[in-house]
Amino acid sequence: MSINEYIIEFNHINSILNISQTPVEIAQFMSAAELHVPNINIILEIGCWTGGNLCLLSNIINPPGLIIGINPITNHPVDRINVPLVSRLVEPNQFVYIDGYSEDNNTYDRLLTLLDGRLIDALFMDRTDKYDEAMSDYNMYSKLMNSPSVIGFHDIVAYPDGPGRVFNEVRDDNYIRIDANDNRGIGVILI
Numbered sequence: 519m520s521i522n523e524y525i526i527e528f529n530h531i532n533s534i535l536n537i538s539q540t541p542v543e544i545a546q547f548m549s550a551a552e553l554h555v556p557n558i559n560i561i562l563e564i565g566c567w568t569g570g571n572l573c574l575l576s577n578i579i580n581p582p583g584l585i586i587g588i589n590p591i592t593n594h595p596v597d598r599i600n601v602p603l604v605s606r607l608v609e610p611n612q613f614v615y616i617d618g619y620s621e622d623n624n625t626y627d628r629l630l631t632l633l634d635g636r637l638i639d640a641l642f643m644d645r646t647d648k649y650d651e652a653m654s655d656y657n658m659y660s661k662l663m664n665s666p667s668v669i670g671f672h673d674i675v676a677y678p679d680g681p682g683r684v685f686n687e688v689r690d691d692n693y694i695r696i697d698a699n700d701n702r703g704i705g706v707i708l709i
């Protein structure tokens with residue numbers, strides 16, 4: 519699909535489940551992921567909120583793939599994920615929701631059991647604006663990445679001392695910086 523088609527898809531999904539991304543930035547991330555990884559079979563989002571962004575990202579998977587979201591259940595009903603709805607929207611792919619904090623060993627162990635030795639083709643990190651937390655997620659989850667694969671860091675422009683700093687510290691020369699001048703930004707590491 520083209521970037522414009524991803525933006526149309528963004529608007530469609532966003533009318534059902536809000537997506538907290540700048541449309542052109544996430545569309546460019548999807549396009550970069552597709553270009554770099556010929557077969558995307560497994561996608562993970564850390565901080566999947568209500569699952570809208572994962573529904574959008576399901577467009578770059580090679581069906582039937584596996585789509586995993588990590589997010590603790592929140593106290594606010596409006597922020598709670600509707601797993602049957604997200605599962606329907608990403609069909610024929612499988613959606614697995616892991617209710618937990620990304621930094622908890624229990625969450626990580628559940629992911630390892632689910633992956634059963636398989637590796638992640640596309641990871642999107644969007645749970646924090648803090649440097650230590652983003653670095654901790656990167657250190658834990660980057661070990662599970664396939665080759666080739668991509669890691670997206672959200673909010674590198676909005677939080678230059680948080681995810682932005684982590685992105686600059688861990689990337690080598692193989693990266694893309696997406697910035698649509700909306701004070702958000704996505705850093706993409708190409709593995």
Ligand SMILES: C[S@@+](CC[C@H](N)C(=O)[O-])C[C@H]1O[C@@H](n2cnc3c(N)ncnc32)[C@H](O)[C@@H]1O
Binds near residue numbers: 539564590592
């Ligand atoms: C900015 S929202 C994510 C938006 C979503 N990625 C999107 O594009 O629409 C951040 C999410 O991270 C979740 N979160 C906060 N702390 C977390 C943690 N330790 N582990 C996983 N998710 C967490 C919050 O509950 C919230 O849903």
